[in-house]
Amino acid sequence: xxxxxxxxxxxxxEPGLSVVLTLNIPESPPIVPAGLSVSVIRNDAPKGFGxxxxxxxxxxxxxxxxxxxxxxxxxxxxxxxxxxxLDGPDSGVAxxxxxxxxxxxxxxxxxxxxxxxxxxxxxxxxxxxxxxxxYTPGGSPFEVDWVAGLMxxxxxxxxxxAGGFDERFFLYYEDIDxxxxxxxxxxxxxxxxxxxxxxxxxxxxxxxxxxxxxxLRSVLRYMASPVFGALAAKGWLx
Numbered sequence: 054x055x056x057x058x059x060x061x062x063x064x065x066x067e068p069g070l071s072v073v074l075t076l077n078i079p080e081s082p083p084i085v086p087a088g089l090s091v092s093v094i095r096n097d098a099p100k101g102f103g104x105x106x107x108x109x110x111x112x113x114x115x116x117x118x119x120x121x122x123x124x125x126x127x128x129x130x131x132x133x134x135x136x137x138x139l140d141g142p143d144s145g146v147a148x149x150x151x152x153x154x155x156x157x158x159x160x161x162x163x164x165x166x167x168x169x170x171x172x173x174x175x176x177x178x179x180x181x182x183x184x185x186x187x188y189t190p191g192g193s194p195f196e197v198d199w200v201a202g203l204m205x206x207x208x209x210x211x212x213x214x215a216g217g218f219d220e221r222f223f224l225y226y227e228d229i230d231x232x233x234x235x236x237x238x239x240x241x242x243x244x245x246x247x248x249x250x251x252x253x254x255x256x257x258x259x260x261x262x263x264x265x266x267x268x269l270r271s272v273l274r275y276m277a278s279p280v281f282g283a284l285a286a287k288g289w290l291x
Contacts, residue, residue: 058125059085069115072091073113094109103223106202107218107220113209115209116208118207119205122203125151125203128249129249134247135148138194143240144240145207145236145238146205146206146211148201148242149248150190153251159201159252160184161200162190162197162199163198165290166229166272167290194246194247195243195246196242199232203250205228211235214238216234222275225271229275230275
């Protein structure tokens, strides 16, 4: 997956593009396409999603910082459209619209979770009903509560000012927390449906107990956090 993604990044040919590749478990890095600048971080022990990206940010330089999962593929270069969304003092994070290989919309743009919304999704799942999108994409960029961490493009100052991801979330909900803190700071979270990437959600928390426990722990941490309380105080959880 990483080799395919590096090839996609190389094809973008964005000026100044450099990649930080984190090997979270011992493995051999893929062959890097010629002309693509790649720095490799090798972890002695696995770290969480947020910790890995914060470490990558600390050795990065430039105007923008992109969080990118290895199981993403580009349909076309998404960066020009996303960069255009970050032109302004209130810009926080921009994201493309994620679709499956069959062209169906993924749910990378979502509403802030609440106990009621989580129960509704669980009930639909138990009843065998199809997954319901929180937003119906049109043709123009639109603001959302939060975007999933599979691809998030930040202005460097916005990520730095927010302090990056909260590393107390080992996995899951760190993207929600960061988007919430950006929104509370007056920053915008925007999705451009004309910038599309392919992503096949793995849903490991639905199949593996360890991931389920991480998911539940993150849900509880988020619901008990001052960030969740601040969202509720502003009436953004209705």
